[in-house]
Amino acid sequence: MQHDPAFHRARSAIVLGGSLAGMLTAAALADFAHVTVVERHTLPEGPEPRRGLPQARHAHQLWSGGAKALETLLPDTVDLLKAQGAHRQPVPTDMVILSPQGWFRRWRESHHTILCSRDLLDWAVRTQVRKRVRVTIRENTEALGLLGDGAAVTGVRVRRPDGTEDRLTADLIVDATGRASRASSWLQDLGLPTPQQRKVDSSLVYASRTFLAPAAVRALGHFPVVNVQADPRRAPGQGAVLLPIEDGRWIVTVFGTRGGEPVRDNDAFETFALEKPRHPIVGRLIAHAEPLTDVSLTHATANHRRYYERMRHWPEGFVVVGDALATYNPAYGHGMSAVAKSAVAMRDTIAERGWGTSGLARRIQKAVAGPVNAAWLLAVGQDVFYPDASEHGPTLGDRIAARYVDRLLYTATGNGRIARRITDVTSLERPASVLGDPRVLVAAVAGPLKPRLDRPPLTDAELAAAGMSTAVATTAD
Structure with missing residues (x-):
C-alpha cells in the first residue's frame, strides 16, 4: 500500500514487544503510520536465541496459511528463509504422520509448511521489518502501564535503559508482549473489568533436542516430517x-x-522416543543421528484464551495480539501462523475502516480474533479430552465434534480428497466449516477407500539414507 508521506507524519502507533507478533504487527501498521516498537531486551543481530523465548528450542512450523500471510506483509521473506536453508515442505507429500486413526498416506501436495529454526525465522522477519523506514525499534525499554482512561488509551509509560521513566503517546497502542502480558491488569487500572478467560491444560511436557542428520540424509537433500501423534x-x-x-x-x-x-x-531422551510414543520410528531415526544440543524442557504448554473482543466496553486506541491474546499447545503448530494471519486482518481492517475512525480499535480486536479462534478450536478440540484438562471437561458439543473429526481422520487415511479437506483447515487456509460440506459428510460415512497402512510410509531411499531397513521400520515394538 502507498500513502501520502505527509499524511503519515501525523499518525503514530506503538507496538509493545519485539516478538514475532510484534514485528508482524509493526509491518502491518507501517502501511498507515510511523511505528515505534518497544522491546524490553536487546534483540540479536543474527539468527540467534532471543531472550524471553524459551519455547524457541522446540519444534515450530509455519503452515502455508501463515506463510502466505507473512509474504503479504513482508514480501520475499520466504525466499530469504529458503536462501538460509529453510525447507518448503509439501503437505502431505513429505509428512509421515501416525494419527490416532492410523498412518496417513503421502498424498499429492495440497499445501506446505516452512520449516526452520525459530531463531532463523525471527531473524528474517526482523531483517525485513528493519528495512521499513516508518518503523523505529527502542530496545532495552520496558512498558510499565497505559496512559489514558477507560474510554481511550493515549500512550504508555516506559522505563528507559538508564532506569528513568518516559511517557510515549500515539494514536494506537498494541500489546504484543506475549505470555507475560499485563494487559488485563493495565485495563483494570483504567477502570475496566477483566476479560472472560478459558484455560485447557493437558499438563503436557515438551522435551527437545537438535540433531545432525546422518550424512546420507544430508546428501539426499530432503527428508519428511515424522510425527507420531498422541491419542x-x-x-x-x-x-x-x-x-x-x-x-x-x-x-x-x-x-x-x-x-x-x-x-x-x-540419556533418557532416545529411550523415551523409542518406548513411549505409539510407534518407535522417531527413536529409531535419531539412533543414527548426532546430538548437537542438550535436552530443553518446558511445561508452558497450556491453551489459554483471553476474550478481549467480547468485553462490553473497549477503549479507543488499544489492541491486544499474539500470545497476549491466546496461547496454544505447541503440539499443533498453529501459533505463528495465527499471528501472521491476525496481522493481515489488522491491516485489512484499518484499510477498510480508515485510520482514526471511531471504534477502530474494537473492530481490529474482533478481526484479529478470527485466526486466533481457528487455531484455538484445532487445539482445544483435542486437548479437552485429557483428564482434568479443563474445569468442566468436554461438553456435549465437544464430544459430537470430536467423533465426527475422528471419522474424518479415519477416512483420510485412505481417501486423498478428504485428506485435502482436512489439510485445508489445519494449514489455516480455509475455515473449519468446509468439513461440513455434504460431499465430505458422505465420504465420512463411506470411510477410507484404501486399506490401512501397516508401517510408516517412508520410501526405500529415505530408509536407506537414515540407516534403517524396511523390516525395522515396520516393527512397532
Whole structure:
C-alpha cells in the first residue's frame, strides 16, 4: 500500500514487544503510520536465541496459511528463509504422520509448511521489518502501564535503559508482549473489568533436542516430517515429532501428558522416543543421528484464551495480539501462523475502516480474533479430552465434534480428497466449516477407500539414507 508521506507524519502507533507478533504487527501498521516498537531486551543481530523465548528450542512450523500471510506483509521473506536453508515442505507429500486413526498416506501436495529454526525465522522477519523506514525499534525499554482512561488509551509509560521513566503517546497502542502480558491488569487500572478467560491444560511436557542428520540424509537433500501423534483418549498422551531444518539438522521433540512426561536428561531422551510414543520410528531415526544440543524442557504448554473482543466496553486506541491474546499447545503448530494471519486482518481492517475512525480499535480486536479462534478450536478440540484438562471437561458439543473429526481422520487415511479437506483447515487456509460440506459428510460415512497402512510410509531411499531397513521400520515394538 502507498500513502501520502505527509499524511503519515501525523499518525503514530506503538507496538509493545519485539516478538514475532510484534514485528508482524509493526509491518502491518507501517502501511498507515510511523511505528515505534518497544522491546524490553536487546534483540540479536543474527539468527540467534532471543531472550524471553524459551519455547524457541522446540519444534515450530509455519503452515502455508501463515506463510502466505507473512509474504503479504513482508514480501520475499520466504525466499530469504529458503536462501538460509529453510525447507518448503509439501503437505502431505513429505509428512509421515501416525494419527490416532492410523498412518496417513503421502498424498499429492495440497499445501506446505516452512520449516526452520525459530531463531532463523525471527531473524528474517526482523531483517525485513528493519528495512521499513516508518518503523523505529527502542530496545532495552520496558512498558510499565497505559496512559489514558477507560474510554481511550493515549500512550504508555516506559522505563528507559538508564532506569528513568518516559511517557510515549500515539494514536494506537498494541500489546504484543506475549505470555507475560499485563494487559488485563493495565485495563483494570483504567477502570475496566477483566476479560472472560478459558484455560485447557493437558499438563503436557515438551522435551527437545537438535540433531545432525546422518550424512546420507544430508546428501539426499530432503527428508519428511515424522510425527507420531498422541491419542487424547488414552492417558497419558505421548508422542514425538522430527522436523528437518536448516544446515542438515533435525529438531526432535518428544512429549507426554500428566503421568507420562519426559525429563531433562540426555540419556533418557532416545529411550523415551523409542518406548513411549505409539510407534518407535522417531527413536529409531535419531539412533543414527548426532546430538548437537542438550535436552530443553518446558511445561508452558497450556491453551489459554483471553476474550478481549467480547468485553462490553473497549477503549479507543488499544489492541491486544499474539500470545497476549491466546496461547496454544505447541503440539499443533498453529501459533505463528495465527499471528501472521491476525496481522493481515489488522491491516485489512484499518484499510477498510480508515485510520482514526471511531471504534477502530474494537473492530481490529474482533478481526484479529478470527485466526486466533481457528487455531484455538484445532487445539482445544483435542486437548479437552485429557483428564482434568479443563474445569468442566468436554461438553456435549465437544464430544459430537470430536467423533465426527475422528471419522474424518479415519477416512483420510485412505481417501486423498478428504485428506485435502482436512489439510485445508489445519494449514489455516480455509475455515473449519468446509468439513461440513455434504460431499465430505458422505465420504465420512463411506470411510477410507484404501486399506490401512501397516508401517510408516517412508520410501526405500529415505530408509536407506537414515540407516534403517524396511523390516525395522515396520516393527512397532
